[in-house]
Amino acid sequence: MSQADLTMEGHSTAPMVGPIFSIPTKKFAMWLFIIADTMTFAACLVAYGFLRNGSPNWPRPFHSITNVAVMTLVLLTSSLTMLIGLRAAHAGDKPRAFRWVMITALLGIVFAALHIREWLGLIDEGMRLFKNPWGTGLFGASFFTITGLHLTHVVSGIVALLAVGVRYKSGRYNADDIEVLGLYWHFVDLVWMFVVPFVYLLNLSH
Amino acid sequence: MATIETHKSSGIGKDLVVYICLLVLAGVQFMIAYQNISASQMFVRMLAVACIEAGIAVLFFMHLWSEKRAFLAFVIVFTISVLLGMQYGWTDSTRMVTGAPFSEVQ
Numbered sequence: 001m002s003q004a005d006l007t008m009e010g011h012s013t014a015p016m017v018g019p020i021f022s023i024p025t026k027k028f029a030m031w032l033f034i035i036a037d038t039m040t041f042a043a044c045l046v047a048y049g050f051l052r053n054g055s056p057n058w059p060r061p062f063h064s065i066t067n068v069a070v071m072t073l074v075l076l077t078s079s080l081t082m083l084i085g086l087r088a089a090h091a092g093d094k095p096r097a098f099r100w101v102m103i104t105a106l107l108g109i110v111f112a113a114l115h116i117r118e119w120l121g122l123i124d125e126g127m128r129l130f131k132n133p134w135g136t137g138l139f140g141a142s143f144f145t146i147t148g149l150h151l152t153h154v155v156s157g158i159v160a161l162l163a164v165g166v167r168y169k170s171g172r173y174n175a176d177d178i179e180v181l182g183l184y185w186h187f188v189d190l191v192w193m194f195v196v197p198f199v200y201l202l203n204l205s206h
Numbered sequence: 207m208a209t210i211e212t213h214k215s216s217g218i219g220k221d222l223v224v225y226i227c228l229l230v231l232a233g234v235q236f237m238i239a240y241q242n243i244s245a246s247q248m249f250v251r252m253l254a255v256a257c258i259e260a261g262i263a264v265l266f267f268m269h270l271w272s273e274k275r276a277f278l279a280f281v282i283v284f285t286i287s288v289l290l291g292m293q294y295g296w297t298d299s300t301r302m303v304t305g306a307p308f309s310e311v312q
Contacts, residue, residue: 021273021274021276021277021280022274023273023274023277031281035281035284035285035288036288038285038288038289039288039289039291039292042289042292043292046292065236065239069236072232073229073232076225076228076229076232077225079225079228079263079267080221080222080225083218083221083267084218084221087218087221182268183268186263186264186267186268187268189263189267190259190260190263190264190268193228193232193256193259193260193263194256194260196232196235197235197238197239197252197253197255197256198249198252201235201236201238201239201248201252202239202245202248202249202252204239204240206240
């Protein structure tokens with residue numbers, strides 16, 4: 001675009017400025033969202049830490065790490081499949097990129113299913129939002145809030161993966177959109193790395 | 207995009223290495239859970255491992271390492287500022303936990 005194109009009725013305008021840090025605006029917006037969301041999760045985990053520290057009869061209801069270990073494996077693997085999809089998208093291999101994005105979505109669904117199964121198991125044992133048979137009722141509130149917030153992010157990510165994947169295949173979206181979505185998906189994975197030790201592993205009954 | 211070229215040039219091998227590193231670190235967290243140590247020691251060790259995991263994920267899975275250094279610095283500084291800004295609530299949280307607001311004044 002020439003300077004003449006930027007001039008309107010004799011009023012010269014400043015030359016167009018490129019995107020900040022020379023990265024696409026959508027990607028920059030996603031990074032800002034991730035930083036803001038980091039604060040949300042950090043606030044929840046810090047509040048959880050205070051409650052846990054201040055409650056003498058904090059329950060330790062988890063008997064086994066098998067379920068949470070499988071969930072961790074599934075989520076970490078989904079990050080890898082997302083990366084493979086992104087590389088395929090950048091290489092211009094549209095069918096392959098679409099396939100790997102769909103595999104990522106499938107792994108996300110498996111994770112969500114495992115998560116809901118675990119919730120149902122705990123509810124079956126008598127755990128509710130404000131009471132449980134093992135100790136302070138605050139545990140249920142903090143557990144369901146933190147894991148629920150994370151699960152909401154996972155479900156949102158699955159919907160986004162399906163929507164962006166389909167639109168990418170139809171040519172309406174490009175590799176940059178897959179990359180932006182990948183950032184979100186990796187962030188969901190990153191948050192889980194903090195949720196697992198603090199919410200699950202510190203509450204194991206030995 | 208500068209980062210795209212970097213992504214294209216490096217293969218899946220590096221991603222696999224990072225993935226395995228993250229799996230190993232996750233395994234370390236699970237091992238710490240079964241150590242015979244106090245809850246505070248356990249918390250500190252798990253937090254340290256989680257921070258390393260997060261750092262690796264952000265730098266390599268989210269390709270922050272491939273971005274321009276100015277952007278890398280921006281994300282780090284901005285994230286730390288956000289997390290530090292959050293700390294103003296700690297004192298109130300402490301009062302909530304102890305259940306005695308302004309107890310020292312009274």
